[in-house]
Amino acid sequence: MEEHFPMKKIMDDQGNLIDSSYANDIDEDLVKKLYYHMSRIRLFDRKAISLQRQGRIGTYPPFEGQEASQVGSALALDTDDWLFPTYRDHGAMLTFGSEMTRTFLYWNGRAEGCVPPEGKNIFPAAVPIATQIPHAVGAAWAEKRKGTKNIAIAYFGDGATSEGDFHEGLNFASVFQTPTILFNQNNGYAISVPIEKQMHSKTIAQKGLAYDIPSVRIDGNDVFAVYFETKKAVERARAGEGPSLIEAVTWRTGAHTTADDPSKYRPVGQGDNVVHPIERLENYMKNNDFWDETWIAKMEAELTQEVESALEAMEEYPPAxxxxxxxxxxxxxxxxxxxxxxxxxxxxxxx
Amino acid sequence: MNVKMEKQSEQKQTTHQLTMVQAVSDAMKTMLEIDDTTLLLGEDIGKNGGVFRATEGLQELFGEDRVVDTPLSEAGIVGTAVGLAVNGFKPVVEMQFMGFVYPAYDQIMTHVSRLRMKTMGRFSVPMVIRTPYGAGIRAPEIHSDSAETIFTHMPGIKVVCPATPYDAKGLLIAAIEDPDPVIFMEPMRSYRAQREEVPTGKYTVEIGKGEKIQEGTDVTIIAWGAMVPVAMQAAKQAEERGMSCEVLDLKTLYPLDRDLIAESVQKTGRAVIVHEAHGTGGLGNDILSVINDTSFLYLRAPIERVTGFDVPVPFFALEEHYLPSPKRILQSIEKVVHF
Known part of the structure; x- marks a missing residue:
């Protein structure tokens, strides 16, 4: 089955473009935008881990390593689209428009963290696995019934594809041809259970075949592949061509949450050869003369300021x-x- | 019935004779006509008109887009209905039998019931989940469950259960108009048991209010849904033996009409609670708590509960033994009156 779903890549680990057909679509603005958002959410993620260690927020599920998947997909959406995340998708939520203060509040046990900015269609992070998939299908179905061009994206992990709600959601999306993007981040582990124990199937993309849903397997650490493949799926959905399934193969650098230790269930050295998606984009920028130290320094200062202000606002937030x-x-x-x-x-x- | 006829004449509406299942259907037809955002979703509800024909003819009238035959997928139906509900529609979902709602439990428990609270009101789920319930029609296994306490125990959701055609239509319209999720239980053994004058067009019966359907002085019998006619039979037999029964039809199971219960029990000083679900963890215990909280010092006898036994609802050869009968209710009435 793997040969039917080859892993799509646009650039390699060294940041070389291996699919030249995208050369004209990738300009400096896009690259900087991708780099900015990936850096932003990584900074947030690392801050959140450190806050948890200090007891300033509750248990936290890090997404480091998955920045390309989350940023590339979220930036492929338009402002009125719907986003249905899991608890590990606050990177995508922040990129699509969630407020950072409220994101910190969520991880500090506050319902305020589930309230999106006015007019933003961002659902609260689903904790029960795969349950958000039918929601995304329903919201997309509503858009189709209203005759808009808006679409809905559902995020979910590899473990979610074993749940009934994944299959029921895909079937509804297929039967009613809803404008839904089913965006899977296959990071290799569902807490401690590796993908080969999760399923005997060789890919997640192939699960879309059963529902006649156009499905693609991509390198989820290649932000260009994520961005352009999501765009394609989004355009198909807007054109009334129904749902798509994207399997973005990625790697969770850290633990499932701050409450577990991956060395207990992952072999030593596994993942060591994974090039961090931000480093990969950095390589591309250096190869293409987009690497501008002044811009980077300014961006980093801005982001640090943003995260610190958001944290301060969270800690000064009126008590529940x-x-x-x-x-x-x-x-x-x-x-x-x-x-x-x-x-x-x-x-x-x-x- | 007189009270109802007065209500109708006040509203100057014409009426028609309907069974309960026809009244349910009429409620959905009324709301589909009035409100474009109302949608029906369920298994076999289109061409087939639902396994009990509650949606008979509605797909023909309103189209496949508004009366939707869904895949056989209860979690999928409720889950997609969440997405539709938060995005401007009012889905009225049919679960074919209450025993078939279990696959959708996760969606109802973890999302339908708590989305409003966790988003501090930003997203709400105006959804109705209709479900025929109960034993007594010789249905196959799993088709006869009465699972109300799964939902009365679930904060964020209302639970409604009519006993008559008039209430079925009025409560279902109220449920569809409710801004929050409502489980709407339909006693299938009452679907075609009686006809009643039901107003044409729109009217509502208030959710959260029960009704005193028979005035009495010695004991209060509390029931709902399919147990209402059974309680009435027992009340009649008790009357013949010189015991005067007040009968309450609760109609809404969450929130309970505490005032109605308290007022009646404070008058009679005795209560018999009847429901067909199992006794342990049954709603009778909550009603007992209401009486304890409001009327303890008025009691002249311990409260009796007549319920389904603590066994799974059996195959139908034994269902008459499982269900509360007038005989069992009468036994409890005698026990409390002669305490």
Whole structure:
């Protein structure tokens, strides 16, 4: 099956363009935009790990190593599209428009972290595996029914493809030809279980065959491959040609979350030869005279400032209100719930 | 029935004689006509009109885009309906039988019920999940479950269960108009058991309100859905033996109409709670808590519960033994009255 789904690459690890048909599509603006967002989310990710270590946020699932997959795909969307992430996709969410302060708040146990900016169609990160896939199909179906050109993208990992909701979602997308991008990040492990124990299939892309969904396997650490293949899928969806499945093969550099140690389940040295996707783009920039130390320094200073300000805003955010425990469950809360709220607030003493 | 006829004349609406399943269908037809965003999704609901014909003829009237035959995929149906609901539509989903809702449990528990809270109101899920429930029609295995407490225990979702054609239509329209998710349980053994005058066009019955359907003084019998006519039979037999029963039809299982329960039990001082789901973890226990919280000092006897036994709903050869019967209810009425 692998020969039917060869891994698509546009550039190699050394940053050389191996598919010259894209030469004209890749300009300095695009490269810098990709580099900027990948650097931005890596900085966020590393900061979040360090905050968790200091006890300033809760358990955190790092995405380092997957920056190309998340940035390349999110930048291929338009502003009114829908994004359905998992808990490891805050890189894609930040790139598509989530606020960084709220992203920190989410990892500090605050529901405010699930609220996207006004007008942005970003769903809260799905924690139950694969459950967001049917949601993305439904939201895309709604767009199709309204006659818009908007599409929805669902992110999910390799383990998710073993869940029923993955198959049910793909089948609905296929039957109703919804404008949905099914974006898989195959990072090789579902917590501790390696892909070869997850499935006997050689690829994830081939699972789209059963549903007659155009499917492609790409190098998920090649940001050009991610960006252009997602664009193609997005354009097909906008043109009314239905869903697409993208398997972006990538590598999770770190742990599943800050609560586990990958050395327990990964052989020593595994992944050592993976070139970090940001380094790879850096190589490309150097090869093509886009590497501008002044620009890099300015960008890094800006990003550091942004992350520090977002962190400061998170830590200065007004404390969570006990009322919020009760107030958002129903549009019109039943009397039982109002009584529970009032008597609890009386007990703890109102502000 | 007199109260209902008055309501109708106030609204100056014409009425027609409908069974409950026809009333359910009429509610959906009414909302499909009024509101373009209403969609029906389910298995076999199109050409076939649903396994109980609740959607008979609706696809012909409103098209395949609004009355959608879906794949056989309960989690897929509810999951895609979440996406439709947050993006401007009002999906009314049919789960063919309540025993078939279990594959969709994850979607309902982890998303439908809590999306509103976790996004602080930014995304809400105005969805109705209709599901025929209950035993007593000699259906195959798994087709006869009564799983209301799975959902009454799930914060963020309302649970409704009508006992009559009039309430079925009015409550279903209220459920479709509700801004939050509603589980709508339809007692399948009552689907065609009686006809009743039902107004044409739109009207609602308030979610969260039960009704005193028989006035009495000695004991309050509390029931809903398919157990309402059974409770009424028991009440009649008790009457013949000189015991006066007040009968409450709860209609909504979450949130419970605590005022109705309290008012009645404070008057009679005795209560018999009837439901066909298993006793352990059953809704009767929550009703008992309501009585405990509101009416403890009014009680003249311990409260009785008449429920399905703590066994899986059996194959139909034994279902009459599983279900609460007038005989069992009468036994409990006598027990509390002669305590």
């Amino acid at each position: 209100k006990p009322e919020d425990l009760f107030d958002h469950v129903f549009t019109n809360p039943p009397s039982q719930l109002v009584e529970q709220k009032e008597s609890y607030l009386d007990l703890i003493g109102r502000e």
